[in-house]
Amino acid sequence: MLDDLYREIVLDHYKSPKNRGTIENPDIRATGMNPLCGDELELTVLLDGDTIREIKFDGHGCSISQASASMLTQEVKAKRLKEAEDLVNLVRGMFKGEVEVDVDELGDLEALQGIRQFPVRIKCATLAWNALQVGIDGHRNGEADTGSTTEETVFTEQNV
């Protein structure tokens, strides 16, 4: 059961995260916070027109939130904002078990599919993705620094 959550590829991203750090003078900066666990995550994005040229994440959190953020930066780089948003919706739906997805489309993200069996951990996985969406929304509204998004504190009973 534990191995469904902590797949090897998830632990790899946690131990050796991709694109960790902060971009100076970014076009988009968004912070996601999860008040329940005290986790905090910052995304900074450099755009080329409406294409994501560079994206980095920083902050602290559990292995799931860190691995998910690492995968996010890997997957949305070189995507146009609209494409990134489509992926945000797809991935959030996958985490919540609301949509069936084509595994081949997902790359490393496929390894996070097991999260749906762990309802209390879904918010860890969605943190970075929600932050990116808030960041993109803020960018469209013409703000460089979009402030923060606060995750809902969701309590869901876990099946034992």
Add this chain to the structure above:
Amino acid sequence: MAGKAATRQLKTDGVTATSPVDGKRLDAAAIRRDFPVLDQTVHGKPLVYLDNAATSQKPASVIDTLVRYYESYNSNVHRGIHTLSVEATERYEEARLKIAAFIGAGSGQEIVFTKNSTEAINLVAHAWARKFLKRGDEIIVTETEHHSNIVPWQQAALHTGATFRYLPLRDHAAQFDLEGLRSLITDRTKLVAITHMSNVLGTITPVDDVARIAHDAGALLLVDGSQAVPHMPVDVTALDVDFFAFTGHKMLGPTGIGVLYGRADLLDKMDPFLTGGDMISTVTMERSTWNALPYKFEAGTPNIAQAIGLGAAVDYLETLGMESVRAHERELTQYAIEQLNAVDDLTLYGPDDASIKGGVLSFNIGDIHPHDLGQVLDSEGIAIRAGHHCAQPLMAALGVGSTARASLYIYNVEEEIDSLVTAIHKARKFFDGDA
């Protein structure tokens, strides 16, 4: 075995000369049989329940009391002339008196039923603070408080213009900072609000000393006893506190029932908190007058079964004896401190001495996030808490986002501490690779 700690003479927690071999030693194995929930496996492993600071489990006697109420005499209190209502009222009031005696209150008038500690503290923050505090007055709390003993006072300060001050964490709360309190308190301080035992660090406050300091400065003292009443003898009269809040569900009782102890003369001067049914004496369309204590503060139909259930929990604890409860937990806590401190890369917060620490063990291991640790422990059937424990200012003062927390009670045994340590090693291996 860590028997030494249990035989030590203690002043701090009010227990003196308790010997584990005086015939009152707890038989945790026998106690476990009284708790139906403990007899189960989780993920195929025997349940090891170490989340008692969040909520305790309930003995069969408490569960049966709830069932008996609903099956035999379910009725509203203080209203009916019929037999069932009379019995419900008698049992409800009997619970109040048991609780008064259990914490050394002068009378049942000083025991107000609330839904939990948070509501009890809010009652004082509204009915006392908003009436009596004014601009320039000061409220003092500590940085180690649970949010329930911070936020109501911040709000009361905002509403009254009083100043909200706090005693900063010192030496990672290796012990309560009496000296710091002495230099912080002034003649403008009207209230000191502190926890009796930190829900994160386990640090036990020398409440009698704090009461002297507060009263010498002309301030009142409110104590959040949520973590103390379940685990040690408490006598509010001997401790000389003015208000004392605690909750039922952490002391073997049901959820939805808490208690505010308040000195009768103070409660008398306060206005009602919530208004409506049961708390009135007379109502006309022009004005209303208030019921006597403690009913002035119990508006509406109360949590009847829960109050009676809390009475049954008090019966259970009294049968064990609170000195024996404390001695058992002190011994187990010292054992846990030693076992956890022996784990490489583990940081244990709070005192390392169980004579001034309750059975609350907060820790972090290397870079492993507490939620990840909690997940691995859960897969081993071990229930702990991971997070900020409703104490974000304390987390900030400790320089961490969150901690893992194992918390003990009467039914926990040394073997469960061993299981915890084994599972911690497993988690390290899992996240650190070949560690």
